[in-house]
Amino acid sequence: MATQHSRSAARLMMAPAVVLLLGWMLVPLIMTLYFSFRKYLPLRGGDLGWVGFDNYVRFITSSAFWPAVQATLMIVGGVLLITVVLGVVLALLLDQPMWGQGIVRILVIAPFFVMPTVSALVWKNMFMDPVNGLFAHLWKAFGAEPVAWLSEASLPSIIMIVSWQWLPFATLILLTAIQSLDSEQLEAAEMDGAPALKRFWFIILPHLSRAITVVVLIQTIFLLSIFAEIFVTTQGSFGTRTLTYLIFQRVLESQNIGLGSAGGVYAIILANIVALFLMRIVGKNLDA
């Protein structure tokens, strides 16, 4: 009886939080769904009634849709690749005993604390500016023609900026994972005749697989919705218009809330497809 009572009491006490969180999630979702079926042009007549699937058809048949999906996936994939590979390398290096370890580790983590808008502006103006940027000076120092990064290599530039922001996160998680590796395993492998590279491949990398999974999953969630980096650099031009940015343009620049909402629903579907693939590929690492 006592457990029965305490269980229902617990349910009662949790109810406000659950209801609040549920509402928090459901209200925007339902509003998005609602608007996606309506013709709603705030500056051109307001809410003009139901239009069925018109918005969905228009959004997906627009010439900007598939390039946007492609750009989104390129950015997510590129950033994941760079942060995981460099993260493992940096974590291995930071795990070595060295002078000034504490300061070095803080410096490595620092980019994570810089706001996306700020870091994108810093990259855009200090590094990538084709006239005054540090890269331009570097290129000129070697006698090369400076690259106009954000217009000529816009997608790689965005990937570089976002990778710089997320590398500390990957490094930090992977570093803690490396530190939890039993050193006797490495010594055993050494005695078993495995040179350093094979020890990395057969012992360290499998040990890191779970941490890599966590990094990939968490980063994907955030990377699918990056916005500020694009907004302050290319404004979505030169092939850097991601799905998120496309929706922003539909809603605020074209002032078409219905169309943008339909795009929002597509974004939810895309995120779920990506999540499904990821869980298939890396999710099994979380078992056992």
Next chain:
Amino acid sequence: MGRIVLDKVTKSFGDVQVIPPLDLTIEDGEFTVFVGPSGCGKSTLLRLIAGLEDVSTGQIRIDRQDATMVPPAKRGLAMVFQSYALYPHMSVRKNIAFPLRMAKLDQAEIDRRVTGAAEVLNLTDYLDRRPGQLSGGQRQRVAIGRAIVREPAAFLFDEPLSNLDAALRVGMRLEISELHERLKTTMIYVTHDQVEAMTMADKIVVLRAGNIEQVGSPLELYREPRNLFVAGFIGSPRMNFIEGPEAAKLGAKTIGIRPEHITVSDSEGPWSGVVSVSEHLGSDTYFHVHDTGLAETITVRADGEVGFRHGDRIHLTPRMDVMQRFDAEGLRIA
């Protein structure tokens, strides 16, 4: 073949010298046990032989070849670690095959050796499991399996039984001894447990603070300990040490008598005291005797049927022929 010679080997970590110059020869096929209290440098010594630590000065020779600078993998030694150090993401089969894969043996040979090792160690049914799904004793056997497939010149064991429960420990002790009988390979075994040392070793090396206190067969160490430390460390329960006039009578600073070399009686004997605790083990009974005027406590081993209790006054008769005498430096007087 596995004859290992340590020639004036020292090891320092920074300014701290943990192994002072040390000479030791381990003959081919010998089961040698390094024993000593924790922090005595026995594990460091093993890691020096394995090559996991570099010697500071001196030379290590394996089969007459200078191995001092040879990397661990090339020394032809296999090691079993205290934590077993199995690779958790590999099956038992892959764990055991790992050193062979690294040596680039062909698959048929790898399979043959892994199957052979699994049969020897009763692991055949577990080959496709992961280490996480095995019990402590099974993991231990996998670790040994990984060592024997390499057919090394010598096996190094670093406290391999310390993570097992008491019953399993006795079983694994026997299995390792049997393995040694069968393979006849040199084995070096590190432990802090003198019972393991006594039961398994051909040769025991007693270490204290990096120094070798004595080298000898288990019975040599038991019968003729070189000094007070070895006398106290080897044998269970500990040897009783008596100082003062009783020792002076025999011309020694300290005399030592093992608990099993004292007989108890309720009426007669040169020494007498009061039983404080009696531990009945069934086969034996240990009496801790106070108020003898000789030492704080005298421990006596008697037959299991002897039934003195707390508070009883008893008389003790030491066997004078096995009484050990030690001089002021703590060295045994022969």
